[in-house]
Amino acid sequence: MLELIFIGTGSAIESLNRFHSSFFIQTTKYNLLIDAGDGVSKALLKQKINYHSIDGIIFTHFHPDHFSGFGGLIIQMEFLQREKPLQIFTHYKLIPFVKDYLHLSYLFEKRISFDIEFIGFNHNETFSVCDDIQIKSKNNTHIDAYKKYDEDNKNYFSSSSFLFNLKDKKLFYTGDIASKDDLFLFYEEKFDYMITEITHISTEDILEAVKLLQPSKLYLTHISDDDGQKIEKIIYEISAFNVPTIEAVDGLKIII
Numbered sequence: 001m002l003e004l005i006f007i008g009t010g011s012a013i014e015s016l017n018r019f020h021s022s023f024f025i026q027t028t029k030y031n032l033l034i035d036a037g038d039g040v041s042k043a044l045l046k047q048k049i050n051y052h053s054i055d056g057i058i059f060t061h062f063h064p065d066h067f068s069g070f071g072g073l074i075i076q077m078e079f080l081q082r083e084k085p086l087q088i089f090t091h092y093k094l095i096p097f098v099k100d101y102l103h104l105s106y107l108f109e110k111r112i113s114f115d116i117e118f119i120g121f122n123h124n125e126t127f128s129v130c131d132d133i134q135i136k137s138k139n140n141t142h143i144d145a146y147k148k149y150d151e152d153n154k155n156y157f158s159s160s161s162f163l164f165n166l167k168d169k170k171l172f173y174t175g176d177i178a179s180k181d182d183l184f185l186f187y188e189e190k191f192d193y194m195i196t197e198i199t200h201i202s203t204e205d206i207l208e209a210v211k212l213l214q215p216s217k218l219y220l221t222h223i224s225d226d227d228g229q230k231i232e233k234i235i236y237e238i239s240a241f242n243v244p245t246i247e248a249v250d251g252l253k254i255i256i
C-alpha cells in the first residue's frame with residue numbers, strides 16, 4: 001500500500017475551509033508527514049490520522065504555515081506518551097535552529113518520552129527515508145529575497161522542492177516557490193504526479209511548465225479562499241495539454 005493524503009491545502013492565509021498545506025505519505029512500513037504548519041495537529045485529527053503513526057516529518061521551509069505547528073504536534077505526541085522515535089528531516093544546516101526552537105518551547109530531549117532523531121539532507125543528493133521512499137531536494141528561490149536580512153551571516157536560508165521516488169512512481173512537489181525556474185528544477189525527470197502550489201506563481205508559468213513537463217497527473221494546492229477563478233482558468237487551459245488536473249482539497253487521497 002502506498003497512499004498520499006492531503007492534510008491541508010490552504011495558503012498562508014487563515015481559512016475556515018482549508019488547513020495550511022501539508023500532506024502525508026503512508027507506506028506499509030513508514031509514514032512521512034511533509035510540513036507541519038500552524039494547526040497541523042488539528043488537521044491530522046480531522047483526517048483521523050493517529051499521531052503515533054507518524055514516523056517522520058520533512059520540512060520544505062520554515063514559514064509558519066509550513067513549520068509552526070511542529071512544537072504543538074510534539075506536545076500531542078508527548079500527551080499520548082509516545083515511545084517510538086520520531087525522525088526529522090531538514091536541510092542539515094538548519095538542524096541547530098530546529099533544536100533551539102524545541103528548547104525554547106521547553107521540549108527538552110531529556111524531558112519528552114521519545115527520541116527525536118535529526119537527519120540532515122543536502123540539496124541535489126538523493127536520500128532514503130525507507131525502502132519505498134527516496135527523496136531528492138533542490139533549493140528553490142522562495143525565500144531568496146530574505147537573504148539581505150541575514151546580517152550575522154548565519155546562512156539559515158533553505159527552501160526545498162522535492163522529487164519523491166515512491167516505489168516505481170515519481171512525484172514532484174514544488175513546495176512554496178517564487179519563480180518560473182523553480183517549476184523546472186527537475187526538468188530532466190518524467191513525473192507520474194506533480195503537486196504545485198499556486199500562490200506564488202502565475203497561471204501562465206504553471207501552464208508553460210505543465211505543457212513542457214507533461215506530468216501524468218497534476219494536483220493544485222496552497223489555495224486561498226479567493227483563488228476560485230485562478231483554479232478554474234488553470235484547469236480549463238490545461239485541458240488542452242491532456243494532463244488531468246485536480247484541485248486538491250483537505251482529505252483528498254491519491255493511491256500511488
Ligand SMILES: [Zn+2]
Pocket residue numbers: 011012021063065066176222
Ligand atoms: Zn506557504
Ligand SMILES: [Zn+2]
Pocket residue numbers: 061063066142176
Ligand atoms: Zn512559504
